[in-house]
Amino acid sequence: xxxxxxxxxxxxxxxxxxxxxxxxxxxxxxxxxxxxxxxxxxxxxxxxxxxxxxxxxxxxxxxxxxxxxxxxxxxxxxxxxxxxxxxxxxxxxxxxxxxxxxxxxxxxxxxxxxxxxxxxxxxxxxxxxxxxxxxxxxxxxxxxxxxxxxxxxxxxxxxxxxxxxxxxxxxxxx
Amino acid sequence: xxxxxxxxxxxxxxxxxxxxxxxxxxxxxxxxxxxxxxxxxxxxxxxxxxxxxxxxxxxxxxxxxxxxxxxxxxxxxxxxxxxxxxxxxxxxxxxxxxxxxxxxxxxxxxxxxxxxxxxxxxxxxxxxxxxxxxxxxxxxxxxxxxxxxxxxxxxxxxxxxxxxxxxxx
Amino acid sequence: xxxxxxxxxxxxxxxxxxxxxxxxxxxxxxxxxxxxxxxxxxxxxxxxxxxxxxxxxxxxxxxxxxxxxxxxxxxxxxxxxxxxxxxxxxxxxxxxxxxxxxxxxxxxxxxxxxxxxxxxxxxxxxxxxxxxxxxxxxxxxxxxxxxxxxxxxxxxxxxxxxxxxxxxxxxxxxxxxxxxxxxxxxxxxxxxxxxxxxxxxxxxxxxxxxxxxxxxxxxxxxxxxxxxxxxxxxxxxxxxxxxxxxxxxxxxxxxxxxxxxxxxxxxxxxxxxxxxxxxxxxxxxxxxxxxxxxxxxxxxxxxxxxxxxxxxxxxxxxxxxxxxxxxxxxxxxxxxxxxxxxxxxxxxxxxxxxxxxxxxxxxxxxxxxxxxxxxxxxxxxxxxxxxxxxxxxxxxxxxxxxxx
Numbered sequence: 001x002x003x004x005x006x007x008x009x010x011x012x013x014x015x016x017x018x019x020x021x022x023x024x025x026x027x028x029x030x031x032x033x034x035x036x037x038x039x040x041x042x043x044x045x046x047x048x049x050x051x052x053x054x055x056x057x058x059x060x061x062x063x064x065x066x067x068x069x070x071x072x073x074x075x076x077x078x079x080x081x082x083x084x085x086x087x088x089x090x091x092x093x094x095x096x097x098x099x100x101x102x103x104x105x106x107x108x109x110x111x112x113x114x115x116x117x118x119x120x121x122x123x124x125x126x127x128x129x130x131x132x133x134x135x136x137x138x139x140x141x142x143x144x145x146x147x148x149x150x151x152x153x154x155x156x157x158x159x160x161x162x163x164x165x166x167x168x169x170x171x172x173x174x
Numbered sequence: 175x176x177x178x179x180x181x182x183x184x185x186x187x188x189x190x191x192x193x194x195x196x197x198x199x200x201x202x203x204x205x206x207x208x209x210x211x212x213x214x215x216x217x218x219x220x221x222x223x224x225x226x227x228x229x230x231x232x233x234x235x236x237x238x239x240x241x242x243x244x245x246x247x248x249x250x251x252x253x254x255x256x257x258x259x260x261x262x263x264x265x266x267x268x269x270x271x272x273x274x275x276x277x278x279x280x281x282x283x284x285x286x287x288x289x290x291x292x293x294x295x296x297x298x299x300x301x302x303x304x305x306x307x308x309x310x311x312x313x314x315x316x317x318x319x320x321x322x323x324x325x326x327x328x329x330x331x332x333x334x335x336x337x338x339x340x341x342x343x
Numbered sequence: 344x345x346x347x348x349x350x351x352x353x354x355x356x357x358x359x360x361x362x363x364x365x366x367x368x369x370x371x372x373x374x375x376x377x378x379x380x381x382x383x384x385x386x387x388x389x390x391x392x393x394x395x396x397x398x399x400x401x402x403x404x405x406x407x408x409x410x411x412x413x414x415x416x417x418x419x420x421x422x423x424x425x426x427x428x429x430x431x432x433x434x435x436x437x438x439x440x441x442x443x444x445x446x447x448x449x450x451x452x453x454x455x456x457x458x459x460x461x462x463x464x465x466x467x468x469x470x471x472x473x474x475x476x477x478x479x480x481x482x483x484x485x486x487x488x489x490x491x492x493x494x495x496x497x498x499x500x501x502x503x504x505x506x507x508x509x510x511x512x513x514x515x516x517x518x519x520x521x522x523x524x525x526x527x528x529x530x531x532x533x534x535x536x537x538x539x540x541x542x543x544x545x546x547x548x549x550x551x552x553x554x555x556x557x558x559x560x561x562x563x564x565x566x567x568x569x570x571x572x573x574x575x576x577x578x579x580x581x582x583x584x585x586x587x588x589x590x591x592x593x594x595x596x597x598x599x600x601x602x603x604x605x606x607x608x609x610x611x612x613x614x615x616x617x618x619x620x621x622x623x624x625x626x627x628x629x630x631x632x633x634x635x636x637x638x639x640x641x642x643x644x645x646x647x648x649x650x651x652x653x654x655x656x657x658x659x660x661x662x663x664x665x666x667x668x669x670x671x672x673x674x675x676x677x678x679x680x681x682x683x684x685x686x687x688x689x690x691x692x693x694x695x696x697x698x699x700x701x702x703x704x705x706x707x708x709x710x711x712x713x714x715x716x717x718x719x720x721x722x723x724x725x726x727x728x729x730x731x732x733x734x735x736x737x738x739x740x741x742x743x744x745x746x747x
Contacts, residue, residue: 032373036400036743037425037506039377040469044495047488062373077746079301080378080399083370109418113308113316114300114403133506196441196680224571225683228707230696242694244681244709248568248582251589253683273571276397276717284405299401299746308406311704315410316403 024068024094025056025150028143031067032060033087035074038101041133042073050136055143064090069146070123071139075103076116088123096150098142099125102132182254185219186211198244200255208258209265212243216270221245221254227277229285231311237261239287266292284309361386366728370399374477374732377742379716385728393723393731395716400746408706412672413439413513416706420693421507423708424744426466429458429498430686431708432511437592437682438695439513442675445647450638451515452593457528457631458501458511459593459684460624464535465494466687467621471542474614474736478555483545490538493531500524513673514648515641525635532628539621547618556610560722560734563608570721571714574689575620576738579605579612586685600627610737617687617739647673672701681709688712688739710744 034042046052046060053059061067064087076084088097099119102108105128107117116122126149129142179199182191189211190202203211215221226244237259245254258264266289268275278289279298286307289295297304306313319325368381378399384392404423408416420435421428433455440447447455468491472484495505501520502508510517546552562572567580577584583604587595603619605612641648649668650661677699683692689711696705715738722734 031371033371035378036402037422040425040506044488044492047492048485049488049492060373064371075400075402077399077401078304079299079401080370083378083399087371107318109422110402110404110407111315111317111320112403112407113314114401114406117318135505194680195444195676195678196438196682198681223568225690226681226692226694226707226709228694228705230705244694246683248584253681255681271571272569273714273717276713297398299398301398308403311409315406317410 021151025147027056027058028069028096028147028150029067030057030060030069030071031064031087031091032062033070033072033084035072035076035080036103038073038104038133041136042071042100042139045136045139050140052140052143055140055147057143064088065092067091068094069096069098071098071100072104072119072123072125073100073133075107075110076119076122077114078116081116081122084119085122094150096126096146097123098127098129098139098146100129100139100142101134102130104128105130108132181219185214194255198253198255200257202257205258205260205264208241208256209267209270211256211258212267212270215245215254215256219247219254220249221247223248224271224273225253227274227281229281229287229309231285231309232259233311239285241281241287243267260287262286263288263290265290266295268292283307286310363391368731374735376473376735376740379735379740379742379745381719381731383723383728383731388727388729390723390726390728390731393720395719397716397742397745400742402743402747404747405705405707408703410702412701413675413703414672416703417509417512418507420708421509422743423710423747424686424688424691424712424741425506426469426741427462427686427688427691428507428509429462429511430684430691432509433459433593434682434684434686434691435693435695435706436511436513437684438680438693439673439675440647441680441682442678442695442697443513443644443647443673445514445642445644447515447642448639450519450636451640451642453631453635454516454520454640455511456593456595456598457628457635460627460631461494461497461528463624463687464621464628465491467617467624468494470617470687470736470739471546471614474556474610474733474739475546475552477732477736478552480546480549480552483542486545487542490535497524497528497531500527512648514644515639519640525632528628529632532625532632535625536622539618539625543618547615553611555730555733556614556737558607559610559726559730560737561607561609562718562722566721567608567718570718572689572718573714574686574711575613575616576715576718577689578602579616580608581606586683586690590683592682592684598627598630600624610733613737613739620687674699674701683709686711688741688744689715691744708744708747710747712738712740712742712745716740716745 099105104119107115127142127146129138131138182199186201192200194200223246225246228242230240232238232240239260241258241264243256264287266278278292281287282295283297283299284307363384363386366383366385368383370378370380380396382394383390404419407419417432420431424431468487472487475483498508499505502510562580564580564582567577581604583602585602588602600623603616605616645664649665654661675697677697679696681692681694683690691711692709694707695703698704723731
């Protein structure tokens with residue numbers, strides 16, 4: 001898409017790229033990926049007291065093909081890991097991942113055979129949210145941090161390039 | 175509770191009957207008598223609700239796994255525990271008690287006790303291609319060493335090194 | 344369409360057998376209440392075969408218990424049935440206290456009942472919100488979260504954490520609850536019946552809600568008992584069994600409350616039973632608050648609960664007890680114990696096996712949702728595929744305790 005080119009020739013110019021960044025960060029729609037206890041706090045964040053919608057995340061889309069953000073809310077078991085990767089792969093670019101909670105970040109309390117020790121082993125993560133479960137305030141904070149990143153460099157920072165694709169996974173360009 | 179134990183003693187003449195800390199009478203039967211014991215418990219003695227089935231790995235060289243069945247009597251409001259020991263196999267009670275289906279699959283998955291006569295004995299918790307039965311006490315927890323500075327002498331500087339499942343430094 | 348032209352339509356066949364369509368209601372789905380996968384085989388819209396596949400949230404918690412001390416294990420119990428964390432803590436603590444045989448003071452027991460019932464109200468609120476949301480009504484979800492947030496605020500004031508409080512430990516509670524919080528809870532309990540009325544106003548007589556839940560997913564009493572189903576699902580199938588009444592713990596025999604039961608055992612009955620249970624829980628909370636007296640919230644047994652910090656400056660024995668608890672932990676005598684409690688989903692219990700050391704050799708959770716979910720094929724087969732969502736929502740499973 002011409003809009004996403006960084007090149008000088010045919011570059012859309014300052015106004016349009018800024019517009020694109022603003023549009024992207026103002027309407028980040030997550031995919032429903034609540035797995036365990038963090039999902040309940042994610043629902044709390046979506047409910048009326050904390051209200052993610054006022055930050056642009058109006059809806060959780062059930063289909064990954066219509067979502068930009070995957071909030072991995074909960075522990076990822078061995079059986080669920082391929083499903084997680086498949087949902088991630090089905091999301092169109094640009095996409096971001098928030099590892100919500102200790103289990104998604106580093107397997108939290110459960111350092112054992114059954115869990116993937118941190119979801120960044122299989123998908124690149126943009127923001128890690130500590131907490132077990134993180135309070136809705138913490139999740140909103142992480143969403144705001146993500147929006148800052150999206151606003152400043154949503155085109156260049158394919159998050160695989162910035163954070164590293166995850167230990168042991170070769171970086172697949174585009 | 176004592177009346178209950180007396181009833182059990184008369185019903186299970188040869189079995190060992192105990193009363194552990196929680197007050198639930200426990201009947202220990204040999205594996206060959208398990209199916210008939212379950213029938214006696216559920217039909218004759220009135221423990222008509224199946225509650226739980228689990229296993230304990232006793233790590234003995236013989237009859238390693240202790241299967242623990244828990245039943246409940248809706249009339250008398252008491253529990254009953256039925257125990258048996260096995261090395262690797264046990265008869266399935268799913269035909270009599272449909273509710274035991276997933277419980278037996280779980281014990282097969284996590285302990286490796288095969289239930290003969292189960293309609294569909296497949297793994298339930300772990301992926302279908304998983305090797306091993308993790309809840310056996312001979313299998314490791316499978317933890318990944320965390321790089322704390324105070325444990326670097328023990329695990330070495332782990333840093334970004336990822337240890338495989340089941341291996342620890 | 345006349346008989347002559349049928350042969351022009353692709354797929355029509357003269358055969359009497361119909362081709363079944365296999366649909367995967369995958370682990371990632373907005374309405375499966377967690378990571379539950381259903382393999383559905385459909386004949387048109389009718390579900391012919393439903394096979395639940397679980398294990399997508401298997402966390403190896405039971406194995407992890409064996410590596411932790413008994414008090415460290417409390418933290419793991421919160422995360423199994425994550426909508427009933429204090430109830431899980433209570434069941435675990437009761438099993439260990441049975442093993443050790445220690446006395447719990449009166450104030451701790453009453454507060455345990457209060458916290459368990461508040462958690463039950465919070466869990467049923469979540470049920471009302473999610474069953475409405477699954478069936479397309481999005482407003483009740485936001486309304487119930489208003490009350491649920493108030494309850495979570497109480498937990499945060501009491502323990503510092505909204506959800507995974509780990510507040511009920513073997514031997515009592517972690518710390519006492521201040522009078523200011525108790526009076527705020529009291530005011531909340533007084534307001535609660537009016538809020539429950541408002542939720543009922545939205546859903547109970549709602550023709551769309553009734554159309555989607557009445558007559559759907561019926562489960563007979565015999566089938567429910569044969570499938571080891573417990574809790575509101577069993578009570579909706581007109582079996583009046585509640586562990587709090589039949590095998591009381593924590594003094595439940597002294598509280599005055601009723602057991603709501605259903606008549607038909609369909610999804611609507613399961614909804615009605617849970618709403619009525621919320622009202623009963625409010626009554627129990629009121630009685631618990633009224634009978635709350637001064638006292639300690641920890642057992643006197645110094646081998647279970649540490650001495651208060653002031654004593655450490657004065658008594659050598661206190662220091663030794665403190666030291667042994669922090670290095671070796673609680674060491675119950677060898678044996679095993681199971682105490683059944685009534686969780687919002689059914690009979691919950693922790694089967695704890697001890698060998699006399701500081702770590703258990705086996706902890707097994709009798710998870711009510713594990714057995715309840717076995718009933719799902721019975722509920723859905725023969726019905727329409729759209730009713731599968733209503734059936735799952737009415738069973739109220741929590742995959743955290745199903746998969747452990």
